[in-house]
Amino acid sequence: MIVxxxxxxGTGLIGGxxxxxxxxxxAVREVLGVGRNPExxxxxxxxxxxxxxxxxxxxxxxxxxxxALPVGxxxxxxxxxxxxxxxxxxxxxxxxxxxxxxTAARAALGARSADFVPGHPIAGSEQSGPAAARADLYxxxxxxxxPHADIRTDALATVRALWEAAGAQVETLDAALHDRVxxxxxxLPHLAAFTLVDELAQRADSDTFFRFAASGFxxxxxxxxxxxxxxxxxxxxxxxxxxxxxxAYLAALQSLxxxxxxxxxxxxxxxxSRARGAREDWMKSQDS
Amino acid sequence: MIVxxxxxxGTGLIGGxxxxxxxxxxAVREVLGVGRNPExxxxxxxxxxxxxxxxxxxxxxxxxxxxALPVGxxxxxxxxxxxxxxxxxxxxxxxxxxxxxxTAARAALGARSADFVPGHPIAGSEQSGPAAARADLYxxxxxxxxPHADIRTDALATVRALWEAAGAQVETLDAALHDRVxxxxxxLPHLAAFTLVDELAQRADSDTFFRFAASGFxxxxxxxxxxxxxxxxxxxxxxxxxxxxxxAYLAALQSLxxxxxxxxxxxxxxxxSRARGAREDWMKSQDS
Numbered sequence: 001m002i003v004x005x006x007x008x009x010g011t012g013l014i015g016g017x018x019x020x021x022x023x024x025x026x027a028v029r030e031v032l033g034v035g036r037n038p039e040x041x042x043x044x045x046x047x048x049x050x051x052x053x054x055x056x057x058x059x060x061x062x063x064x065x066x067x068a069l070p071v072g073x074x075x076x077x078x079x080x081x082x083x084x085x086x087x088x089x090x091x092x093x094x095x096x097x098x099x100x101x102x103t104a105a106r107a108a109l110g111a112r113s114a115d116f117v118p119g120h121p122i123a124g125s126e127q128s129g130p131a132a133a134r135a136d137l138y139x140x141x142x143x144x145x146x147p148h149a150d151i152r153t154d155a156l157a158t159v160r161a162l163w164e165a166a167g168a169q170v171e172t173l174d175a176a177l178h179d180r181v182x183x184x185x186x187x188l189p190h191l192a193a194f195t196l197v198d199e200l201a202q203r204a205d206s207d208t209f210f211r212f213a214a215s216g217f218x219x220x221x222x223x224x225x226x227x228x229x230x231x232x233x234x235x236x237x238x239x240x241x242x243x244x245x246x247x248a249y250l251a252a253l254q255s256l257x258x259x260x261x262x263x264x265x266x267x268x269x270x271x272x273s274r275a276r277g278a279r280e281d282w283m284k285s286q287d288s
Numbered sequence: 289m290i291v292x293x294x295x296x297x298g299t300g301l302i303g304g305x306x307x308x309x310x311x312x313x314x315a316v317r318e319v320l321g322v323g324r325n326p327e328x329x330x331x332x333x334x335x336x337x338x339x340x341x342x343x344x345x346x347x348x349x350x351x352x353x354x355x356a357l358p359v360g361x362x363x364x365x366x367x368x369x370x371x372x373x374x375x376x377x378x379x380x381x382x383x384x385x386x387x388x389x390x391t392a393a394r395a396a397l398g399a400r401s402a403d404f405v406p407g408h409p410i411a412g413s414e415q416s417g418p419a420a421a422r423a424d425l426y427x428x429x430x431x432x433x434x435p436h437a438d439i440r441t442d443a444l445a446t447v448r449a450l451w452e453a454a455g456a457q458v459e460t461l462d463a464a465l466h467d468r469v470x471x472x473x474x475x476l477p478h479l480a481a482f483t484l485v486d487e488l489a490q491r492a493d494s495d496t497f498f499r500f501a502a503s504g505f506x507x508x509x510x511x512x513x514x515x516x517x518x519x520x521x522x523x524x525x526x527x528x529x530x531x532x533x534x535x536a537y538l539a540a541l542q543s544l545x546x547x548x549x550x551x552x553x554x555x556x557x558x559x560x561s562r563a564r565g566a567r568e569d570w571m572k573s574q575d576s
Contacts, residue, residue: 122500122502123502141502142500142502144500177496181496181497181499181500182500184488184497185488185497185498185500185501185502185505186500186501186502186504186505188484189484189504189505189508189509190504191544191548192480192484192508192541193508193563194544194559194560194563194564195537195540195541195544195559195563196476196477196480196537196540197563197564197566197567198540198559198562198563198566199536199537199540200472200473200566201562201563201565201566202562206566208465208469209469209472209473210473210566210569210570210573211469211573212410212430212432212469212470212473212474213473213474213570214410214411214429214430214473214474216474216477216478216510216511217473217474217477218571218574219507219508219510219511220477220480220481220507220508220510220511221477221567222504222507222508223504223507223508224560224563224564224567225564225567225568225571226560226564228557228560228561228564229557231556231560232553232556232557232560235547235548235556236548236551236553236556239548239549239551242548243545243548243549246541246544246545246548247545248487249483249484249487249541250538250541250542250545252483252484252486252487253480253483253534253537253538253541254538256479256482256483256534257531257534257535257538259523260479260523260524260527260530260531260534261527261531263524263527265520265524268519268520268523268524269516269517269520271482271483271486272482272512272514272516272519272520273516274486274489274490275481275482275483275485275486275489275512275516276482276485276512276513276514276516277489278485278486278488278489278494278498279485279509279512279513280513281498282498282501283506283513285498285499286506
């Protein structure tokens with residue numbers, strides 16, 4: 001047993017899978033559920049993701065509280081929990097951006113922000129909600145914790161132990177670097193995929209285009225099936241890093257455009273060959 | 289039996305799979321292989337994709353000749369075949385762009401361009417070469433034929449019958465529309481994926497970025513694992529349509545950038561919601 005009581009705020013795919021995995025590992029005795037969506041809480045209870053539905057004050061009495069919701073809701077939820085927080089209770093989150101979440105924790109929790117452990121599990125799917133939760137979602141997946149300067153060391157150790165019990169490999173990263181890295185390898189690709197699909201869908205003759213789209217298009221745009229609310233929040237929360245990545249990508253696309261316009265066969269072949277090589281190296285590093 | 293002798297120019301994934309499927313269907317008696325890569329021909333012979341290796345003059349004596357090579361090689365190959373072409377022989381191709389291929393056929397074949405049937409199977413994978421060929425590659429997949437004004441009707445009918453025997457659904461499309469549609473749903477996504485990977489790979493600290501790339505990145509960039517030579521040729525052959533698509537995408541990304549910069553939550557949510565909805569509709573239409 002790592003903690004007696006775990007409270008989950010947002011009992012969807014991410015929170016529900018965390019609860020399931022920890023129950024299966026015997027790492028928690030009781031899981032409490034709280035949130036603003038009664039249907040989702042009821043479904044989580046029925047599926048056995050949580051043992052009990054509680055209110056904000058009830059959740060704040062748990063030993064550990066996981067926030068698993070769109071990052072834009074973090075500040076409001078922390079404010080609701082703050083007045084009731086049990087002594088020694090740890091608060092952690094699963095948001096995709098980290099600098100903004102740390103700022104929100106400092107503002108809402110004051111001195112108790114030492115008990116806040118910012119986290120980001122690198123797992124998920126376009127599926128969402130309690131029905132999609134699975135005990136093995138985090139098995140072998142990475143979880144990044146981004147400890148801030150005044151973090152309580154044993155709170156960090158407990159959250160690390162919980163994720164490890166859920167099957168994840170835990171790493172730590174500076175929060176600003178985290179946000180820059182994920183802007184590049186996750187946030188930008190998501191926004192680029194949404195934009196590509198939307199640009200086509202806006203055309204009067206979009207049916208003709210979609211009709212001939214095939215497996216390359218399907219995979220390229222898979223992430224455009226993700227939650228619009230979640231990605232709106234991420235785009236807003238990671239604005240600066242995302243703008244830098246967008247500008248780098250726009251510049252790279254402009255230089256590609258130049259090569260196409262100039263029929264520069266050599267430049268195109270070089271670019272495509274470098275890209276394929278880099279991707280092959282990356283795929284190999286993923287296997288090991 | 290639809291044709292007695294079929295010659296395949298380029299005995300890789302596309303040509304080899306066509307040959308395998310037609311043999312299995314009993315639609316051809318003998319398959320001849322020709323090309324500039326002796327290793328690929330030898331491998332195709334060993335795998336039974338072809339029955340015999342022939343020279344250009346030998347290939348030109350077949351009843352039907354399929355060109356399955358990077359579109360940039362089309363003109364040169366047609367010129368080699370032209371002087372030897374048997375009376376009534378049909379020439380077809382599997383290139384990803386069609387306007388340029390038709391122009392090349394008119395120049396190389398003159399009046400015999402009536403026997404040229406431009407085709408494009410919407411199937412493939414990042415795998416290539418004879419080892420990747422499979423009899424079921426075209427099963428249930430679309431093949432687009434783009435007949436030109438002076439095409440011989442029975443040549444078109446024979447090529448249609450061959451693809452149908454290979455398991456494909458055949459459709460016809462105007463060549464210019466074909467090139468515009470595929471620029472949007474295939475060529476642009478490929479180039480956008482190559483460019484994203486290359487832009488990251490060029491960074492001094494690219495390791496840190498690739499280290500945290502996950503399944504979203506993997507799927508978004510899967511098509512950046514494709515053949516650089518093939519995509520160089522496509523980019524060159526479909527230059528005008530591709531430039532138009534690149535400009536439309538760049539404009540859409542600029543307007544996304546504006547929404548991010550202005551923290552325009554409403555515009556972002558609308559864009560992401562529209563995109564997800566359009567993709568869901570498309571996926572449903574694919575199932576049916």
